[in-house]
Amino acid sequence: MIHFDEMACLLYLEGQLDSARSEELSAHVRECAACRDLLHALQHETTLLSSALTEENESIPARLMGEQTRSLPSWVWTLAFGVFAACAYWFWADGIGPWFDQMSSAGFGGTDLFSMIVFSGAFWEGWSDMIDWIQFGALILVAIAAIGWIRRRLRRPVAIAVVMSALVFALALPQGASAAEVRRGRSILIPAGEVLHNDLVATGSSVRIEGTVEGDVIAFTRDLTVTGHVTGDVIAFAQEALVDGTVDGNVRVFSRGVILQGDVGKNVTAFGSSVDMISKANVGGGMIAFAGETDLDGKIQRDLLGMVGRTELDGLIGGQVWIRGGSLTVASSADLRGPATFEGPQQPFVEQGAKLASPIRTEITQEIRRTRKTAARSVIRAVFGYAVALAVGILLMVVFPGFFRAALREAGSIGLPIGIGALALITGAFLLVVGVLLLFVGVGAGVAGVMAYAPILYVAQIFVGAWLGGKIMGEAPDGVTSAAIGRMAAGLLILHVVGFIPVLGGLLGLAVLLWGTGAVLLGFYRMSRTEITPGAPLPA
Amino acid sequence: MDARRHPEGMNPAEQAVAQKRIALAKAGNAEAWGELYREYAPAIFRFCRRAMPTREDAEDATMDIFVKVRQKLSQYDASRPFRAWLYTVAANHCWDLLRRRKLRQDLETGEVENMPLEHPDPGQLEQLIESRTSQEVRRALDKLPARSRMALVLRYYSDMSYDDIAATLGVRRTFVGVVLLRARHQLREILEGQGGTSLATGGAA
Numbered sequence: 001m002i003h004f005d006e007m008a009c010l011l012y013l014e015g016q017l018d019s020a021r022s023e024e025l026s027a028h029v030r031e032c033a034a035c036r037d038l039l040h041a042l043q044h045e046t047t048l049l050s051s052a053l054t055e056e057n058e059s060i061p062a063r064l065m066g067e068q069t070r071s072l073p074s075w076v077w078t079l080a081f082g083v084f085a086a087c088a089y090w091f092w093a094d095g096i097g098p099w100f101d102q103m104s105s106a107g108f109g110g111t112d113l114f115s116m117i118v119f120s121g122a123f124w125e126g127w128s129d130m131i132d133w134i135q136f137g138a139l140i141l142v143a144i145a146a147i148g149w150i151r152r153r154l155r156r157p158v159a160i161a162v163v164m165s166a167l168v169f170a171l172a173l174p175q176g177a178s179a180a181e182v183r184r185g186r187s188i189l190i191p192a193g194e195v196l197h198n199d200l201v202a203t204g205s206s207v208r209i210e211g212t213v214e215g216d217v218i219a220f221t222r223d224l225t226v227t228g229h230v231t232g233d234v235i236a237f238a239q240e241a242l243v244d245g246t247v248d249g250n251v252r253v254f255s256r257g258v259i260l261q262g263d264v265g266k267n268v269t270a271f272g273s274s275v276d277m278i279s280k281a282n283v284g285g286g287m288i289a290f291a292g293e294t295d296l297d298g299k300i301q302r303d304l305l306g307m308v309g310r311t312e313l314d315g316l317i318g319g320q321v322w323i324r325g326g327s328l329t330v331a332s333s334a335d336l337r338g339p340a341t342f343e344g345p346q347q348p349f350v351e352q353g354a355k356l357a358s359p360i361r362t363e364i365t366q367e368i369r370r371t372r373k374t375a376a377r378s379v380i381r382a383v384f385g386y387a388v389a390l391a392v393g394i395l396l397m398v399v400f401p402g403f404f405r406a407a408l409r410e411a412g413s414i415g416l417p418i419g420i421g422a423l424a425l426i427t428g429a430f431l432l433v434v435g436v437l438l439l440f441v442g443v444g445a446g447v448a449g450v451m452a453y454a455p456i457l458y459v460a461q462i463f464v465g466a467w468l469g470g471k472i473m474g475e476a477p478d479g480v481t482s483a484a485i486g487r488m489a490a491g492l493l494i495l496h497v498v499g500f501i502p503v504l505g506g507l508l509g510l511a512v513l514l515w516g517t518g519a520v521l522l523g524f525y526r527m528s529r530t531e532i533t534p535g536a537p538l539p540a
Numbered sequence: 541m542d543a544r545r546h547p548e549g550m551n552p553a554e555q556a557v558a559q560k561r562i563a564l565a566k567a568g569n570a571e572a573w574g575e576l577y578r579e580y581a582p583a584i585f586r587f588c589r590r591a592m593p594t595r596e597d598a599e600d601a602t603m604d605i606f607v608k609v610r611q612k613l614s615q616y617d618a619s620r621p622f623r624a625w626l627y628t629v630a631a632n633h634c635w636d637l638l639r640r641r642k643l644r645q646d647l648e649t650g651e652v653e654n655m656p657l658e659h660p661d662p663g664q665l666e667q668l669i670e671s672r673t674s675q676e677v678r679r680a681l682d683k684l685p686a687r688s689r690m691a692l693v694l695r696y697y698s699d700m701s702y703d704d705i706a707a708t709l710g711v712r713r714t715f716v717g718v719v720l721l722r723a724r725h726q727l728r729e730i731l732e733g734q735g736g737t738s739l740a741t742g743g744a745a
Contacts, residue, residue, distance in 0.1 A: 006659055010724075011717050014695075016702055037662035044669045045724060046696065052677035053590055053697040060582045061599050 004028060009039050013046065062402035188221075190228065199232065207238075209245070216249065224255070226262070233266075241272075250285070258291075260298065267302075275308075279315060286319060303338070321360075330354045386496045393462040393488050404466075407523025411467040417518030418511070421460070424521055425514065428453050460516025463523075465492035562622055566613050577606060580623070584630050590681070590693045591634040601637060605630045627698040631690070631708045638686045657725050665728070672731050680730040688723035695720060 004012075004025055011017045012025045029036045181198045187206040190196055194211035199218070206223040209230060216232035224238040226245045233249035241255040248265040258270045260277040267285035273292040277283075281298030286305070293310040296317075303319035311323050314331040320338035328342045332353035340360045342348045348360050397404045410417050466484075469491030495512060499505045564572035584605055588598035609629055616625055681689055687709060694700040694708060706713040 006657065007717060007721055010721050014702075014717070014720075016717060034662065037666070038660070041660070041662045041665040041669065044666060048669050048672065048674070048677055049692060049696040049724075049727075052674040052681070053693060054586075055674050055678075056586070057675070057678070058586075058589060058595075060585055061595075063599060064581055064585055064602055065578070 003032065004035055006038065006042070009035065009042055013039065013042055065402065192228065207236075224253075277315070297333075328360075330356070330360070382496065382500070386492060389458075389461060389465075389492055389496070390489055392459065393466065393492065394485055396459060396462060397484065397488070403523055406526045407463045407519045408466050408470075410522035410526065411463045411515065411519035414515070417522055418515045419518065420521055421514035421516065421518030424517055456517055456520050457513060459520060460513050461492065461495055462488065462516070463519045464512045464516045465495050467491065467519075468494060558622065559618060562613075562616070562618065566616065573610065580626055581606065583623070584626065587627065587630050587693065587697060588634060590697055591631070591690055592637070593682070597637075601630075601634055605633050608633060624698075624700070624704075627694075627700060628704055628708070631694055631698065631700065631704075635690055635708055638690065657721060660728070668728060668731060672734075676731065676734060677727070680727050680734070683730050684723060684726055687719065688726050691716070691719045692723050692727070 008017065008021070008025060012022060017025065025035075029039055181196065182201045183204070184202075185204045188202045188204045188208070190200070190209045190211040190213060192210040196211065196213045196215070198213075199215035200209075200213050201218045203220040205221060207219045207221040207225070208223075209217060209226045210228045212229045212231070214231045217226070217230050217234045217236070219234075219236040219238060221236070222239040224234075224236045224241040226234060226243045226247065228245045230245070230247045231249070234243065234247050234251045234253070236253045236255065238253065238255040240257045240259075241253045242259045242261065243251055243253075243264065244261040246263045246265075250266045250268070251260070251264050252269045254271045256273050258272045258275045260268065260275075260281040260283070262281060264281075264283045264285075268283050268287040268289075270288070271290045275289045275291040275294040275296075277294075277296045277298040277300075279297040283298065283300045283302075286302035287296075287300050289304075289306040289308055291306070291308045293312075294306060294308045295312045295314070296304070297314040299316040299318075301318040304313075304317050304321045304323070306323040306325065308323060308325040310327050310329075311325060312329045312331060313321070313334045313336070315333070316335040316337070318337050321336055321340035321342075323341070324343040326344055327346060328344060328348035330336070330348060330350045332351040334351075335355040337355075337357050339358050340356065341363070342360050343363045343365055345365055347362055347364070350356070350360065466488040469487030469489070472494075473487050473490060495508075498508055501508075561572045561575055565576050581602065585598060585602045588601040588605070589595065592598045592601055609626060612629060616622070681692065684692070691705060691709060694705045700708070702713060702716045705716050705719075709716075709719065711719060
């Protein structure tokens with residue numbers, strides 16, 4: 001008897017044989033036990049394969065089921081964008097302006113810019129006005145959207161970490177640091193006569209450049225002194241910065257005190273509590289100064305832009321002048337060749353003999369803040385704050401549904417999240433104090449730490465609110481539904497209203513903060529460990 | 541014999557709803573798209589999990605596939621079952637990825653390809669199949685060369701036709717059976733390695 005081979009049997013089982021051959025095989029297996037057995041064995045193999053392949057032995061990763069972000073309803077984005085735009089306006093009109101007013105009245109008396117901003121008692125009010133929770137909410141909105149966007153493009157956490165650190169690095173070292181010479185040490189000196197044919201990145205308690213650097217200088221230090229020649233830019237984070245030599249490029253310094261005595265070929269950007277320029281100094285380009293006080297005796301060939309508490313102009317300014325701040329004095333030796341604008345609480349003082357291209361255009365800013373802060377205003381503010389918190393909540397719910405569910409679940413266990421929240425805040429505060437007090441350079445890191453904490457503290461209320469809403473109105477179904485949003489809205493409203501009650505509101509606020517923070521952290525923890533199995537239909 | 545193991549399994553009313561949803565998603569309705577995604581993402585993830593070497597690869601592939609599907613949705617011909625179309629997109633994507641990674645292993649090169657397959661002994665084959673669990677089979681599948689595994693997944697998970705398999709893997713239609721049979725043989729060898737029995741008895745034709 002002629003048997004059929006395995007191939008023919010398989011094709012027969014799979015319905016791939018033409019009808020003539022198929023019939024032939026059917027007829028054959030009725031007679032032939034061997035071929036019939038083979039057919040059966042193959043059939044069983046097919047069944048085994050199918051069941052092995054289709055069996056649901058693994059859960060679907062939460063990451064995938066959170067992926068409905070692709071299909072965010074457009075109204076979410078419209079809402080988010082609307083709130084963001086409103087907040088951006090608010091931030092500009094209400095935050096930036098008062099900040100600089102505050103800056104002038106508070107003065108820059110701290111040890112350095114960071115600690116001054118954060119810790120100087122005189123500034124606390126200004127700080128809370130500058131970035132209050134509303135604006136902060138707006139920033140978080142943007143951050144959530146950005147993270148959501150990044151997550152979609154770069155899925156692996158590793159990739160995100162790499163990109164983020166690269167970004168930080170790129171920001172910290174704006175110029176081609178890869179090819180640069182890096183020097184570390186207590187004090188770094190490029191002695192007179194030495195020529196460095198490279199960029200220089202220097203970290204140390206003092207950095208002195210007496211020789212020549214044919215490239216950029218990037219310095220992180222307490223004392224920076226440049227008496228030599230730098231052909232590129234000088235970028236410095238320092239406590240005191242003195243530029244006495246020649247810099248062909250730009251000077252960009254973040255420093256408590258900045259003194260310019262030499263020649264700068266291009267522009268100067270200076271952040272500091274005082275920015276001074278002596279009469280022999282010359283800036284080929286323009287100057288931007290953010291400072292407590294500035295005394296400009298030298299020559300600035302182009303424009304001057306300043307947000308400065310107290311400004312004194314004694315030298316030449318080739319372009320236009322725009323200054324916002326507390327006071328402006330134009331000395332007799334001054335020579336302003338372009339139009340000048342001053343925004344501040346009082347008229348500028350112009351000494352006799354000062355040369356002006358045109359009279360200084362002055363805008364008197366009102367004593368804002370306290371007077372303007374009427375009851376109606378604080379109500380508007382409260383409504384705004386509520387709307388932003390709700391928008392952030394909805395966005396979280398939509399963009400990170402898995403995380404939202406996890407954190408909400410954790411909020412339900414009350415005691416544990418409050419404990420974890422308290423622990424986290426105490427640890428955070430401790431780390432901050434250690435970072436700031438023990439390490440001088442730790443201030444920046446400390447502030448960065450606060451910035452990392454802050455979003456968590458902000459979203460804390462959302463989970464407590466959502467939990468509260470769920471308790472009152474009954475558990476909402478999972479996912480982004482109007483029911484879930486409604487519960488969150490109700491809960492948040494209660495929290496915000498209760499927050500108005502003196503003393504009790506504050507205490508409850510603290511409890512909510514601890515509780516929600518704990519829930520968020522536990523949510524993160526759970527998300528990193530577990531995966532959810534969605535109830536979506538699966539292949540049969 | 542060619543029973544559909546993944547029937548759309550819907551009555552006409554449900555089918556109409558599904559078709560409408562697809563049409564809405566095609567027209568750019570985000571909600572309908574979200575529903576489609578939620579409905580099919582688990583199946584596509586499982587497909588990718590079977591076809592790709594790691595879980596992470598599978599997750600990434602699933603996301604990319606849905607990006608593609610959304611872009612290509614306008615090209616979907618509504619007369620075809622949606623699930624089948626989806627699997628075609630998924631299969632092409634995964635196979636592209638695997639090929640780009642040069643996962644085609646030595647086993648798949650020329651001479652091995654032409655090596656005659658030994659005729660199995662039905663009794664021993666039956667015994668081997670009886671003695672192996674789904675999990676063991678899955679583990680064995682993971683050890684298969686990419687093309688063999690892909691062929692088995694396309695056929696026995698996605699229930700794809702020989703024509704579609706041929707198109708996806710870039711082989712002639714008549715060669716699909718050979719690829720499948722060879723894959724089964726490779727799988728049996730691996731399974732045997734886990735156990736001990738030998739199947740081959742020499743070619744009977």
